[in-house]
Amino acid sequence: MTSFALHESADDELPAWSLPRDAAGRIPIDNLLPARVDRDWAIGGATGAGISVCILDSGIEASHPLVGEIKSAVNISVDEDENPVAADDTEGDLCGHGTACAGVVRALAPDAEIHSVRVIGAGFSGSGSVLIAGLRWAVQQGYDIVNMSLSTTKRRFGDALHELADTAYFNRSILVASAHNMPVESYPWRFSSVISVGSHEEPDPLVFYANPNPPVEFFARGVDVDVAWLGGGTIRATGNSFATPAIAAIAALVLSKHPGLTPFQLKTVLYLISNNVGGEARA
Template sequence: MSLTPANTPPPWRREKRAHFPGVPAWGLATTRQAPERFQVSPLAEVTKEWAWGGADGTGVRVCVVDTGVDAAHPRVGALERSFGVVSVEGGGLAVASCDPVDPAGHGTACAGVIRSIAPGVSLTSLRVLTDGKTGSGDALMTGLAWAIDAGFDLVNLSLSTTRSDFRQSLQELADRAYFRRCLLVAAAHNMPVLSFPWTFSSVVSVAAHDEADPMRYYYNPAPPAEFHARGVKVSVAWPGGREIRSTGNSFAAPHITGICALILSKHPWLTPFQLKTVLYLAADNTTTQNGEVHGP
């Protein structure tokens, strides 16, 4: 078996494989076609240096699904593209190009955090919210489905919905993203209520801790919030070139998104469950093989 040629798309971006006659659906006739060798990275001794040392996010595409992003802000920098969910004739919704602006500030804040951690990352804005707090569930579903199918490596979702009627559709989208190796990083709700999609196992769910180090994060052994990252009194970018300090799980999630971008930049063949494993093994409260923790 040979490694996949560099000029071919990775398995998760290819068209579905043709069905093999005489083999159950989704099966592989290994007597006729050798299994493809997959380029994995050994995880036996994961450290922060191994995980992202020397990486800056180059080669990784991130979509910020939020209120829009102010591309003119110096802490954000250039965007690959800027899109928004718009109404179309006949009453439906679609994703269309729009100006790189943010009338609310929330998306700009999240994008600035990601850029501060992974300066080489490619950022795209997708506006699904209006004033930083509200937006229709249909707009979220339309935007998220588009982002998954557009082939982004990471999608930052510093938002959630408490509406149970969207749960099944959101879960189906989260599963679709998982198998396409489009990892959703979702902020936990700021209130102790049930909401989605951060409570799904197929996403990386993030809540805040109150320390100042942007690279310090913790694994949470009592999910559904799987990780804790900086999210209290965070200096964030705000439209018009401003900076403010804000608190919330919304700002913890992009810290993890940025760290994930660093990891994928250095190890581009990691799948979602492998990436979660790397995050877990490199967290500041997990022990190394020598019984020591990564943090001081």
């Protein structure tokens, strides 16, 4: 077998596992971060335009005034091999929770595209399989951001979720996942390839903090949040569920202004503009 890299032309695709001496100039990094990343650079004037945000949850109520247009809505089930089967979802939201998450995104990133992937509502039994299938389907669609305000405690799903989280990471889909409010092992929020979110008690939806002691990486507004709910109304709610879409929305703002950022770069930007690092300047 001959050496593979030294004889390649500049147009050849580089192998992903090594970098020959003369090839460093062929891997320019897009979206270089400036010397100082602040909120104005990161999200100033941003609206989320051009960014797709998937709400993996209980569905979204159509025509809710605080949610607006839903670009697509599917209901996920599984076939006999536990592969995802997506059907048009005409039932909307079976609980209110997905609508709430969508409303949080819409409020902060008004021009983002919102997609609903419903994984809850067909009965409890088998819900873990449907959650995995829904995430697999969402990752296959290549949404820019997937909001997961839920998790599973089933360890047998941990490996599959880990693999999906890594696939999403390398495909530049951002998974934003709720940390559990209770001291239990659950997934996928504990994986480093996702952005995990817990709650703080302050009322400003754009205030968020980086956590130097993960696995919870960021804290966003999650207490006494007025959120969209069923029947076109609102409800006051508390839980990491509602902090998570705030970070998803802020991530959408960053990506809409700086498209093509990798999840690694995006997480770095979120860290740099968090309120306890350098983010006091508001957009």
